[in-house]
Amino acid sequence: MQALFHPVATLCLAITLSKLANAQSTLSPPGQPARTGAPIGTFQEIGSSLVSGQQLFVGTADKVYFVDKVEGNPTQINGHSAWSSEWALGSNQQRAMNAITNSFCAGGSVLGNGTWINVGGNQGVIVGGDVAPNQDGGGTYDDPDGRRSIRLLTPCDDGNCDWLLSPYQSDQRWYPTLETLEDGTIIILGGCRNGGYVNDAGQDNPTYEFFPPRGPSVPSPVLQRTLPANLYPLTWLLPSGKLLIQSNWATVLLDYKNNQETELDNIPDAVRVYPASAGTIMLPLTPANNYTATILFCGGSNIQPNRWTSPSFIVPTYAASTSCVRLTPDNSRSYVRDDALPEARVMANLIALPNGKIFTLNGAGMGTAGYGDNDWAIGHSYADDPILMPAMYDPDAPTGKRWSRDGLNASTIPRMYHSSATLLADGSIFVTGSNPNPDYTVGPNVRYPTEYRTELFFPSYFNERRPEPRGLLSQLSYGGPSFDVVLNSDDLFGDIKNIESASVVVIRTGFSTHSMNMGQRFVQLQTSYTGYQENNTAILHVGQLPPNPAVLAPGPALIFVVVNGVPSIGQLIMVGSGTLGAQNTLAVADLPSPSIVEPQKQSGSGSNTKDNNSGIRTDSASWLWAIAMIAITLVFGL
Ligand SMILES: *[C@@H]1O[C@H](CO)[C@@H](O)[C@H](O)[C@H]1NC(C)=O
Ligand SMILES: *[C@@H]1O[C@H](CO)[C@@H](O)[C@H](O)[C@H]1NC(C)=O
Ligand SMILES: *[C@@H]1O[C@H](CO)[C@@H](O)[C@H](O)[C@H]1NC(C)=O
Ligand SMILES: *[C@@H]1O[C@H](CO)[C@@H](O)[C@H](O)[C@H]1NC(C)=O
Ligand SMILES: *[C@@H]1O[C@H](CO)[C@@H](O)[C@H](O)[C@H]1NC(C)=O
Ligand SMILES: [Cu+2]
Numbered sequence: 001m002q003a004l005f006h007p008v009a010t011l012c013l014a015i016t017l018s019k020l021a022n023a024q025s026t027l028s029p030p031g032q033p034a035r036t037g038a039p040i041g042t043f044q045e046i047g048s049s050l051v052s053g054q055q056l057f058v059g060t061a062d063k064v065y066f067v068d069k070v071e072g073n074p075t076q077i078n079g080h081s082a083w084s085s086e087w088a089l090g091s092n093q094q095r096a097m098n099a100i101t102n103s104f105c106a107g108g109s110v111l112g113n114g115t116w117i118n119v120g121g122n123q124g125v126i127v128g129g130d131v132a133p134n135q136d137g138g139g140t141y142d143d144p145d146g147r148r149s150i151r152l153l154t155p156c157d158d159g160n161c162d163w164l165l166s167p168y169q170s171d172q173r174w175y176p177t178l179e180t181l182e183d184g185t186i187i188i189l190g191g192c193r194n195g196g197y198v199n200d201a202g203q204d205n206p207t208y209e210f211f212p213p214r215g216p217s218v219p220s221p222v223l224q225r226t227l228p229a230n231l232y233p234l235t236w237l238l239p240s241g242k243l244l245i246q247s248n249w250a251t252v253l254l255d256y257k258n259n260q261e262t263e264l265d266n267i268p269d270a271v272r273v274y275p276a277s278a279g280t281i282m283l284p285l286t287p288a289n290n291y292t293a294t295i296l297f298c299g300g301s302n303i304q305p306n307r308w309t310s311p312s313f314i315v316p317t318y319a320a321s322t323s324c325v326r327l328t329p330d331n332s333r334s335y336v337r338d339d340a341l342p343e344a345r346v347m348a349n350l351i352a353l354p355n356g357k358i359f360t361l362n363g364a365g366m367g368t369a370g371y372g373d374n375d376w377a378i379g380h381s382y383a384d385d386p387i388l389m390p391a392m393y394d395p396d397a398p399t400g401k402r403w404s405r406d407g408l409n410a411s412t413i414p415r416m417y418h419s420s421a422t423l424l425a426d427g428s429i430f431v432t433g434s435n436p437n438p439d440y441t442v443g444p445n446v447r448y449p450t451e452y453r454t455e456l457f458f459p460s461y462f463n464e465r466r467p468e469p470r471g472l473l474s475q476l477s478y479g480g481p482s483f484d485v486v487l488n489s490d491d492l493f494g495d496i497k498n499i500e501s502a503s504v505v506v507i508r509t510g511f512s513t514h515s516m517n518m519g520q521r522f523v524q525l526q527t528s529y530t531g532y533q534e535n536n537t538a539i540l541h542v543g544q545l546p547p548n549p550a551v552l553a554p555g556p557a558l559i560f561v562v563v564n565g566v567p568s569i570g571q572l573i574m575v576g577s578g579t580l581g582a583q584n585t586l587a588v589a590d591l592p593s594p595s596i597v598e599p600q601k602q603s604g605s606g607s608n609t610k611d612n613n614s615g616i617r618t619d620s621a622s623w624l625w626a627i628a629m630i631a632i633t634l635v636f637g638l
Contacts, residue, residue: 022471030569033426038458043411048149048452050075050085052092053197053433055513056420059155061572062090067106070125070143073439080142099163101146109174109519112184112554112580115154119188120173121146129438145177147172155489171217175231182549184580186211190223190233197370198228221261222252236282238293240330254345264333269323270300273367278514279348283395284356284522289553298324299345301368310412316367316384320344326555338400342391342407347515349421352522354505354560356569358393362415369417371436381436386414409565418446420512425570428455461566465489469561479547479586488538498564499531499538508557532597544632547585
C-alpha cells in the first residue's frame, strides 16, 4: 500500500513545490569555508579597517559594512576623511563609502525589503570632535548635521552601492535604538539632541517614531522617567507583538499599536543600558520553548541615577557588575537571576552562534562606556581593565553550568568603547573597533587608541567538514507547506543517528554598536526526519517560520543546517514577502513523524520503521494528503 500511494503524494508534492518555486526557489548547496586550517578557539587578525568599527553589520554573505563617527580617519573619500566602508570577506578588499552626514552613535536595522537604515547621529564637527560652525557641511570633514538623518543602504556584491539620504528626516536623535516590526517597517526610539556621557532634561527626546514615517513622534513615559540613563533603550519585538523596553532601572512592555505601556519589575543588580552597557541578547526561539522569548542581560554597572554626573565619581575606578538576569516578558513581569559572568564586565557583545550557544567577548572590567577630557580618564576612556578572554554561555545547560571557557583563547587587542562584533555566514565572529577618543587618536603612548585591527574568532566547529544540505529555500513564509532538505552520509558524519538532533536555524545577525546587536535573533525551524539506514542518508522535513511575523520580522537573514553541532555555511534568504506591509500568514503544515527506516530485508515486503506509531501516522497522513492534493488539482486545475 505504502509503495503504491507514496508516489502519488510525491508527485503532488513536486507540483506544489514547483508552483511555490517562483517565490521560494531552491538554493544551491552551500560549500565549505574559504578559510582552511583556522586556529580554533582563537582570535586571528585579518587586516586593518579603513574606518573604526563603531557600527557594523553583515549586508550580504560576503560584505560587512562599517559606520563610524566623523573623525580624521586617514582614508579619504570626496577629499575628506571617510566614516563608512565596506569589507569584502572573500577577497579581503575594502572600499570607502560616503555616509554623507555625521553618523556618530547612530542606530541601525534592516527593513523588510532588505534595505538597511542608519538613523540619527551628532551635529557636524571639526577636528577634535567640537561642534562645527557650519552645520551644512564644508570644512575639514565636510559633515552636515546628522541628528535628523535617515541613511539608506541596499547592500550589494558589485561594489556599486552607497548610502543615500532619505528625503524624510527623523526627530533629532543621538543614541537611538531601532527595531524592525512585523510589517518590515522600523520603530526608532529615544536619544538626545546634543550628546554627552548621559542624557539630561534639557536635550532629552523621550519619544518614538517610525520609518517609513507615520506622523509625529509619540511620547514614551518610560523614557521620560528614566533620565539620565535612557539612551539607546534596550528594545526587542516580542512574539506577542509588544516591545520590551529596558531603560535605566525600569522595564515596560510597549503596545506600540495602541501607544500603551505596561510596567514590569525593575531590573535587579545593575543598569544595563548605555553607558553601563551590559551584554544583552534574546535567547534562541525554538520549537522546544514554543517560540517564547527570554532576554538575557549580563554585566553592566550598578551606578545609581544621582551618581552619573557627580563630580566625585571617578568612573574608570568603579568595578563593573557580574550579574546576569533573564526575563521572559510575555509570560512574567519578574527577572530571574542567572549564572553570573566569569568576571565583572561592561561592554560585552553577546553573539548567537548557529549551534545555539552564546559567544561573549569584548569590553572591560572597570568603568563604563563613554569618554571625556576628565583628568582621571585613561587617555579619554571612561573604562579600564580590558577583558581579552571570551566566554561561552549555553542557554540549555543546567543552572550553575552555563558559562564555560573550555577551548577558548584570549585576544590581544583591547576592545573598549565603540567596539563591535557580528556572526559571519561561515560561522566565525568578526570583531573590530574600539575608540574611546573624540577624534582619530593613535600613537605609542595611547593606551586605548582608535583601533583598526580586525579579527576573526573561530568557534570549535570551524574546521569541521560542514554539512552541505540540498533543498533549502531562498525565501521563507509564515506558515505554509514544509520542504525537504537532503543530507548525505558525509553531512551526517557517517552516522544516521545524527539526523535525530539536526536542526535548521535562521539567524538575523543584526546591527552591532555600543555592545548591542540591534535586531539580532535566532529562530529554530520546526523539523522532522526520515533517515535511511541502508545508505546513511536522510531527509529533513522542514517547516516554514511560525505563522507570526513578530517571531522574526520580514527581511534578510542567514539560514544554517546544524548537524552534530556543526553548522553549514549560512546562506542569505528572505524572510516573508520581501516587501514592506502586512505579511501573509498561512496554515502550518504537519510534518511526518520522525523515523529511521531500517534496511529492507531480502524476504521482507516494504520498509520497516523503528517507530510503530509513526509508521501508521505517516501512512494515513500520506493517504489523506494524496487525496487532498488530487482534489486541489481537480478544483484549481494545476
Ligand atoms: C525599501 O523600502 C524603502 C522605504 O520605502 C525604500 O526607500 C527602499 O528603496 C526600498 N528598498 C528596496 C530594495 O526596494
Ligand atoms: C505555544 O504558543 C502558541 C502561540 O502563542 C499558543 O497558542 C500555544 O498554546 C502554545 N503551546 C504550548 C504547548 O504552550
Ligand atoms: C589556546 O589555549 C590553550 C590552553 O587553554 C593552549 O594549549 C593553546 O596553545 C592555545 N592556542 C593558541 C593558538 O594560542
Ligand atoms: C537512500 O535510500 C532511500 C531508500 O531506499 C532512497 O529513497 C534514497 O534515494 C537513497 N539515497 C541515496 C543518496 O542513494
Ligand atoms: C511495535 O509494536 C510491537 C507490537 O505491538 C511491539 O512489540 C514493539 O515493541 C513496537 N516497537 C516499537 C519500536 O515501538
Ligand atoms: Cu558612542
